[in-house]
Structure formats: structure tokens, C-alpha cells
């Protein structure tokens with residue numbers, strides 16, 4: 001397995017706005033090491049979400065390259081991007097994005113079933129991880145039957161069920177009160193350490209950023225060490 005978790009090389013992202021061009025990213029370079037925890041901070045509109053989307057293969061850079069697990073994810077087919085995402089990446093968003101018609105266990109088992117793990121085995125693994133995040137009594141609850149904090153803990157379990165090389169988290173506690181936010185952050189840090197997963201958190205919260213190994217500021221379209 002490659003030691004290279006994620007590389008960004010001269011990533012530029014421009015958006016066309018009528019006759020003018022808005023350049024949000026102007027040459028981002030980043031090298032994420034195994035098990036490293038990074039915070040990306042920056043003012044509103046500085047391009048943090050855009051960068052995270054590009055790193056996860058959910059948006060295309062205008063130019064430059066993004067390499068995940070030794071393979072380029074920018075400028076590849078949707079199928080290839082999907083395979084790389086399932087193999088190497090986990091995502092946590094501000095809103096949980098759990099599928100409402102499925103139970104907590106089914107939602108968490110989904111990435112394993114996409115890998116063709118038999119359903120019973122995937123559900124057993126999901127149950128074990130949900131128990132680990134304090135949701136052992138919520139396995140058959142649907143998202144609508146869970147609290148906000150519970151849903152976000154289930155989303156963390158879903159992101160980590162495949163033991164990905166890297167978790168990309170966009171304001172993962174932004175929608176929670178202080179107590180629940182702290183709980184979710186602690187779980188993410190614990191599980192990331194246990195699975196030796198790297199973590200990139202986009203946050204406005206300096207207290208969260210300070211708990212990471214490195215803080216990077218996105219400013220003027222480039223990343224700088226804070």
C-alpha cells in the first residue's frame with residue numbers, strides 16, 4: 001500500500017461568472033501524511049469547501065492534480081472516482097446525509113455492501129461500530145427517529161466503516177450544540193487514531209483546529225501553515 005495519502009499539486013479552480021472568471025484556488029499544494037490530522041481554516045468564501053470537494057473527487061480542478069493513495073483522482077472518469085472514493089476516503093458533512101429510508105445499521109453498512117461484502121456480514125460490522133460510537137441501542141432506528149447528535153455519530157461510523165486512508169470532514173460539528181459537538185469530535189479523533197486514518201477538517205472553530213496536528217489557512221487561493 002502506498003504511503004502517500006493525499007497530494008495536491010498546483011490545484012487551481014476557477015468559476016465562470018458571465019464574462020468574468022472567479023479564481024477561488026490559485027495553486028494549492030498539500031501533502032498529507034499517514035494518520036496525520038489537519039485543520040483547514042479561512043474566512044467565509046475563501047474556498048475551503050471547494051478544496052475539500054476537489055480532494056474528494058466531487059469537483060474537478062481547472063488545472064493541477066490531486067493524488068489519492070498514489071492514484072490521480074482529478075480528471076478521471078466518474079466510475080474511477082467512485083472506486084477511489086470507496087477504497088480510500090470517508091466523508092463527514094455538516095448535515096449527516098444519511099439515507100432516510102434506511103436504518104442506522106443499513107446506512108453504516110452501505111459502503112461495505114458497495115464493496116460487495118455480504119449483507120449479514122456488513123450489518124454485523126456496522127452494528128459493532130455503532131456500538132462503539134454509543135449507538136448500540138439505535139441499530140434499527142431510521143435517521144428521523146434519532147437526535148441530531150446521534151445522526152452525526154452514525155455519519156462518523158459510516159465514514160469510518162471501511163477504515164479509509166483519509167476522512168474529509170466539512171464543518172462536522174457545525175450543526176451541533178457544544179456538548180454534542182465535543183462528543184462527535186472526540187469520537188472522530190479516537191477512531192482516526194485507532195484506524196490510523198488521516199483526517200482533514202474544515203472548520204471555523206479555532207478550538208477544534210488547535211486539536212489537530214497541523215493548521216493550514218486558506219487565503220488568497222493558497223494554503224499556508226498557520
Ligand SMILES: Nc1ncnc2c1ncn2[C@@H]1O[C@H](COP(=O)(O)OP(=O)(O)OP(=O)(O)O)[C@@H](O)[C@H]1O
Nearest residue numbers: 015016022024042043044045046047048049050051
Ligand atoms: N459552483 C460554483 N459556481 C460559482 N461559484 C462558486 C461555486 N462554488 C463555489 N463558488 C464560489 O467560490 C467561493 C468559495 O466558496 P466555498 O464554499 O468553497 O467557500 P468556503 O471557504 O467553504 O466558505 P464558507 O466558510 O462560508 O463555507 C465563493 O465565492 C463561492 O461563491
